[in-house]
Amino acid sequence: MPKVFARQIFFDTQMNQKTKIEMxxxxxxxxxxxxxxxxxxxxxxxxxxxxxxxxxQEAVSVGTCMALKPGDFVFTTHRGVGPQLAMGMDPNRIxxxxxxxxxxxxxxxxxxxxxxxxxxxxxxxxxxxxxPVGTGMALAFKSKKLKNVAVPFFGEGACNxxxxxxxxxxxxxxxxxxxFLCENNIYAISLKFEEFIPIKSIAVRAKAYGxxxxxxxxxxxxxxxxxxxxxxxxARRGLGPSLVEARTYRLAGHLCDDPGYYRPREEVAxxxxxxxxxxxxNQLEAEGILDKGGFEKLEKEVREIADKAxxxxxxxPHPPAEEAFTDIFA
Amino acid sequence: MFSRRLFEHGxxxxxxxxxxxxxxxxxxxxxxxxMARDSSIIVMGQxxxxxxxxxxxxxxxxxxGPERILDTPISEIVMVGAAVGAAIGGMRPVVEMQFxxxxxxxxxxxVHQAAMLRYLTGxxxxxxxxxxxxxxxxxxxxxxxxxSMYSWFVHSPGLRVxxxxxxxxxxxxxxxxxxxxxxxxxxxxxxxxxxxWEVPDDYASPDFTxxxxxxxxxxxxxxxxxxxxxxxxxxxxxAARRLETEGVSVEVIDPRTLAPLxxxxxxxxxxxxxxxxxxxxxxxxxxIQGEIIAAVSEKAFHDLKxxxxxxxxxxxxxxxxxxxEEAVIPNIDKIEQAIREIMAAS
Numbered sequence: 220m221p222k223v224f225a226r227q228i229f230f231d232t233q234m235n236q237k238t239k240i241e242m243x244x245x246x247x248x249x250x251x252x253x254x255x256x257x258x259x260x261x262x263x264x265x266x267x268x269x270x271x272x273x274x275x276q277e278a279v280s281v282g283t284c285m286a287l288k289p290g291d292f293v294f295t296t297h298r299g300v301g302p303q304l305a306m307g308m309d310p311n312r313i314x315x316x317x318x319x320x321x322x323x324x325x326x327x328x329x330x331x332x333x334x335x336x337x338x339x340x341x342x343x344x345x346x347x348x349x350x351p352v353g354t355g356m357a358l359a360f361k362s363k364k365l366k367n368v369a370v371p372f373f374g375e376g377a378c379n380x381x382x383x384x385x386x387x388x389x390x391x392x393x394x395x396x397x398x399f400l401c402e403n404n405i406y407a408i409s410l411k412f413e414e415f416i417p418i419k420s421i422a423v424r425a426k427a428y429g430x431x432x433x434x435x436x437x438x439x440x441x442x443x444x445x446x447x448x449x450x451x452x453x454a455r456r457g458l459g460p461s462l463v464e465a466r467t468y469r470l471a472g473h474l475c476d477d478p479g480y481y482r483p484r485e486e487v488a489x490x491x492x493x494x495x496x497x498x499x500x501n502q503l504e505a506e507g508i509l510d511k512g513g514f515e516k517l518e519k520e521v522r523e524i525a526d527k528a529x530x531x532x533x534x535x536p537h538p539p540a541e542e543a544f545t546d547i548f549a
Numbered sequence: 550m551f552s553r554r555l556f557e558h559g560x561x562x563x564x565x566x567x568x569x570x571x572x573x574x575x576x577x578x579x580x581x582x583x584m585a586r587d588s589s590i591i592v593m594g595q596x597x598x599x600x601x602x603x604x605x606x607x608x609x610x611x612x613x614g615p616e617r618i619l620d621t622p623i624s625e626i627v628m629v630g631a632a633v634g635a636a637i638g639g640m641r642p643v644v645e646m647q648f649x650x651x652x653x654x655x656x657x658x659x660v661h662q663a664a665m666l667r668y669l670t671g672x673x674x675x676x677x678x679x680x681x682x683x684x685x686x687x688x689x690x691x692x693x694x695x696x697s698m699y700s701w702f703v704h705s706p707g708l709r710v711x712x713x714x715x716x717x718x719x720x721x722x723x724x725x726x727x728x729x730x731x732x733x734x735x736x737x738x739x740x741x742x743x744x745x746w747e748v749p750d751d752y753a754s755p756d757f758t759x760x761x762x763x764x765x766x767x768x769x770x771x772x773x774x775x776x777x778x779x780x781x782x783x784x785x786x787x788a789a790r791r792l793e794t795e796g797v798s799v800e801v802i803d804p805r806t807l808a809p810l811x812x813x814x815x816x817x818x819x820x821x822x823x824x825x826x827x828x829x830x831x832x833x834x835x836x837i838q839g840e841i842i843a844a845v846s847e848k849a850f851h852d853l854k855x856x857x858x859x860x861x862x863x864x865x866x867x868x869x870x871x872x873x874e875e876a877v878i879p880n881i882d883k884i885e886q887a888i889r890e891i892m893a894a895s
Contacts, residue, residue: 292638325671333670340637341670345657351627352662355634355642362591362616362640369634382657385627392622546672547707549730 234441236508242285242440243503244517246277246496249301251518251525252310256300256317257475264533265318268330268474273298275438275470278495279402280305282443282465283370286451290338294353294371296402297343299332302372306337310528320535327538328546347373347380350399354386357395357460368396368454370447375464376407378421387428387462396454398447399425399462402437404469409481425462437465438495441502468493550787550881551740551780553871555688556602560743569745570752575716576605576681576737579723580643582755584613587641590727593619593628594645594681602647603683603742625654632678633663633732641677641727648694649682649736663732664707675730679723685738685779685830686878692866695739695874697779697830700837702734703807709733709761710808714782716746718805721759728758738779762809766818770800773888774818776827776841778803781879785828788884797892807837812844819845823854824891828879833861855895858887 253272259265273280280301284293293302303313308324316323316332324334331341340356342349353371360367377383378401390397401421405412418424425432431453435442443465450461468490472479479487503509552560584590596602598610598620610618621628625646632642646652652659663676686695703710709731713719719737726733751757768786777785782803789799800818804810819825825845827838838859845857860879868874 323671325669325673328671329669331666331669333673335673340666340674342662342666344669345661348630348657348662351630351658352634352637354627355631355636356638357634358631359635359638359640362589362635363638382626382630385622385624386630388622389624389627389631393619546668546670548709549667549672549675549677 238285239503239508240517242281243496243499243509244521245281245285245305246440246499247518247521248310248524249277249280249304250274250496251521252304252314252528253300255525255529256314259318259529259532260475267319270317270475271298271473272471272475273301273469275490275494276402276404276467277301278440278499279437279443279465279467282440283372283400283447286444286447287338287368287370290365290367291451292338292340292353292356292367292369294340294342294349294356294369296349296372296374296377297330299341299343303332303339303341306339308332308334308337308339310524311531314528314532315535318532318535319537320532321538321542322531322535326542328542347377347382349373350377350380350383350386354390354395354397357390357397358393360396361393366455368398368451370398370400372400372402374407375401375403375405375412375416375421376410378424379415387430387460390460391428391430394457394459397460398450398454399460400447401462401464403464403466406469406473406482408473411482420464422462422464430460430462432462432464434464434466437467438493438498440495440499467495470494550783551687552743553688555690555739562745566745570716570748571743571745572716572719573603573605573742575720576723577607577609579720579727580606581609581612583724583727584609584617586755587727589639590641590643591617591619591635592643592645593621593632595621595623595647597645601645603739605681605737605742606645625651626658629655629658629678629680630662632680633658633666633676636676636678637666637674641679643679643681643727645681646683649684649698650693650696652680652682652698659702659708659732659734660705664705668707676732677730679726679733679735682734682736683739684736685740686867686874687740687780689869689871689874690739691869695867697736699734699736699807700831700835700840703837703840704835707732708808709806710736711761711806712736712778713805714738714741714779714803717748717752718759718765720752721757722761722805725758725761729761736779740780759805761806762811764802764804764811764814766800766814767803768799768801770798770822772798772822773800773824773826773891774815774822775799775801775884775888776804776815776825777801778807778829781828781830784879784881785884787881788888791881791885792888797888799888810841812848815841816845816849819849820852823852824895825853825857826860826884826887826891827857828860828884828887830878831861833859833863836861855891858891860884860887
């Protein structure tokens with residue numbers, strides 16, 4: 220993997236061509252690495268909770284993370300591979316953790332793939348729990364007078380957890396540098412958005428906490444990027460948190476073995492026409508940034524990385540039994 | 550033995566007690582001294598700045614300012630959750646639950662996030678959060694303001710559970726808590742806040758710390774081992790004094806931390822006395838009393854001269870009315886009675 224990390228890329232409004240290509244590349248990498256994870260489960264190479272992949276949501280992760288700076292922190296949901304890769308983590312080690320292998324960042328000890336060095340805290344075992352924790356990281360930034368931001372990712376389902384409300388209020392009243400990144404993928408397992416939230420958007424809730432809230436097309440990577448960059452700039456100026464609702468669609472099942480009985484196949488098929496990777500590819504081709512065959516080349520390169528990661532994970536050993544008894548206390 | 554009037558302000562200190570050190574003040578001193586030493590320590594909680602209900606954090610706002618003494622909204626989930634995040638980010642937050650019972654609102658943040666994040670990340674993060682928990686009954690504060698919930702958390706991996714019964718223990722254990730890197734639940738018995746105690750010579754030393762996992766023999770004895778925490782330590786000592794006149798010698802042990810639990814000291818005592826009474830305000834079922842008895846039974850079964858006895862709340866929401874509350878929580882008479890019975894049984 221080329222060492223172009225999100226956090227090393229700095230620009231504001233005028234995005235250069237290289238950056239746009241990198242955005243597309245990362246979206247592709249997320250998709251293909253997640254496919255490898257799902258494949259490993261389907262081939263019975265791994266067991267446990269079936270993989271929760273974010274096919275269709277790659278633009279949210281990439282748009283958000285590439286708008287961040289060194290020292291910023293993201294807190295993932297159970298669909299965390301997107302932000303992990305978008306923050307520049309190593310695909311080999313991510314997949315190793317997801318296959319419970321000793322070579323992972325967490326030494327194979329959990330799905331909560333974390334790298335403090337990359338600013339990624341893997342969470343998501345308990346829906347919404349990462350929101351107060353992310354808010355606390357922002358409190359640490361403020362206490363230490365750092366200009367960094369904390370970004371808890373969460374779904375629209377988590378917006379009905381008390382943890383969200385308490386954290387949003389606290390962050391607003393203390394003016395903490397938080398971006399509440401709601402990845403609205405329309406489904407909370409089987410329930411569709413309108414079945415559990417009686418309002419048209421999550422972003423309108425921001426007003427009730429006294430913070431700006433915006434809904435963006437989460438399938439448009441540049442739109443996500445711009446919204447997050449704006450919220451981050453505001454937070455770094457000490458003006459407090461923002462809520463960004465990135466409206467997307469979960470093309471994958473809730474978990475990779477989800478038969479999806481709760482939604483019509485036609486609906487999913489129609490949403491594939493708004494695949495964020497496809498949309499961005501078309502845009503870059505229209506802008507002349509991506510030439511003919513450019514996409515295929517990129518995809519081939521990314522597939523190789525994903526294949527290598529799968530191979531790395533497969534060949535890595537499980538942690539030794541005695542590893543179970545370490546890291547309980549510092 | 551202790552005042553039932555928890556909320557009484559400005560109560561006069563009897564002249565003979567003036568030279569002693571207050572339990573509440575000892576915690577305050579530990580916080581103030583460590584905050585002066587370590588700028589990463591912050592205090593968060595409801596009313597901790599301007600009007601701390603039990604007065605433990607009095608004066609800290611003036612000393613350290615609003616950036617370090619943070620009055621929070623009434624939001625227990627985010628109070629604990631934000632402390633966890635801030636701890637991972639390099640701070641040392643001390644969270645006060647106004648009453649320990651309110652920690653129930655934030656259980657996930659305690660047992661899954663604070664306690665498990667280090668493990669789940671393969672040791673990549675440290676979570677040095679301290680949660681202060683005023684606890685215990687005996688003052689008519691009722692079921693949601695008088696529980697002793699530490700057994701819940703001793704059951705949960707990844708937490709340190711601390712229970713100081715005197716001023717010196719309170720200060721020394723708080724200082725230790727502020728100098729280590731794990732999540733700590735610091736249970737303070739409300740009935741002890743206004744009590745005053747003798748302290749050791751080195752109490753005023755800036756490095757006066759008491760290690761976790763080291764029980765203290767609060768009163769040596771030969772015939773019966775009584776293990777107790779918090780206010781029950783003092784009830785057990787009083788029961789021991791009464792029984793001494795009858796020639797029964799009771800050894801009172803205060804574990805001081807339940808996680809880690811110093812079984813060595815308890816086992817050594819039981820091997821000597823052969824009789825064990827465990828007394829605590831905790832609910833009996835799956836309570837700390839049973840845990841201690843189980844551990845003794847595993848290791849020193851053949852040293853026991855009589856079946857061990859446990860005293861505790863038998864599974865009743867702590868009542869408001871003093872008559873009913875007294876019936877539910879162990880007291881000096883009940884401890885004395887239990888010790889008489891165990892002596893009679895062997």
